[in-house]
Amino acid sequence: MNQYIDxxxxxxxxxxEQIEKLCEEAKKYNFKSVCLNPSWVSYAKELLKDSGVLVCTVIGFPLGATSTQSKALETEVALKDGADEFDMVINIGALKENAEQANTLVQSDIRAVVDAANGKTVKVxxxxxxxxxxxxxxxxxxxxxxxxxxxxxxTGFSTAGANLEVVKLMLDTVGSRALVKASGGVRSLEDxxxxxxxxxxxxxxxxxxxxMEGQETKGGY
Known part of the structure; x- marks a missing residue:
């Protein structure tokens, strides 16, 4: 279970102090990664040295409405700071337009982050x-x-997080071509x-x- 958790x-x-606590907990339970904002990447990398816990950061977060160039640069800086994984937010407005040019923008936006990540894991x-x-x-x-x-x-910052219907749709759509991360509202061992x-x-x-302790929280991400 621990190796599924960011x-x-x-x-x-x-x-x-809270970042230090996050990293200590991640080491104690051997979580897959800590996921935090880009300004904390280098500090978390130092705290997690030789622990095996990865450092994940977010790009274009939480709105996804920044430019492709800024997302790519944000990724490059975080990579230099030691980030191992990158969770980027798509250009939601462009996706909803559903025009050829808009779809091209969404794809190129993601591709720019993938390229900047230089082989590291990218989650969209x-x-x-x-x-x-x-x-x-x-x-x-x-x-x-x-x-x-x-x-x-x-992102955990909008009106709702993961739910079973949406996750099933994503799993069915990607098949074996990509992996799925559920986030927002995963608050118990049962979830x-x-x-x-x-x-x-x-x-x-x-x-x-x-x-990990079999408890349930009522709030938070």
Missing amino acids: HTLLKPEATR IFETCLLSNEEIQRACELSIKAGAHFVKTS AKIYIDMGVKRLGTSSGVAI
């Missing part, structure tokens, strides 16, 4: 609560064409087991410790 702290008010965040089923399926296809490794449900049994390969959650 132990997450993305709140803008996160302090150095859709913000599924804002999308129709058709838009989710198209986002999956564009992500695969752009070379992304994962498709991911949510985690359900998603893993479905075929999800990564869970984004701030409730990693509660999950």
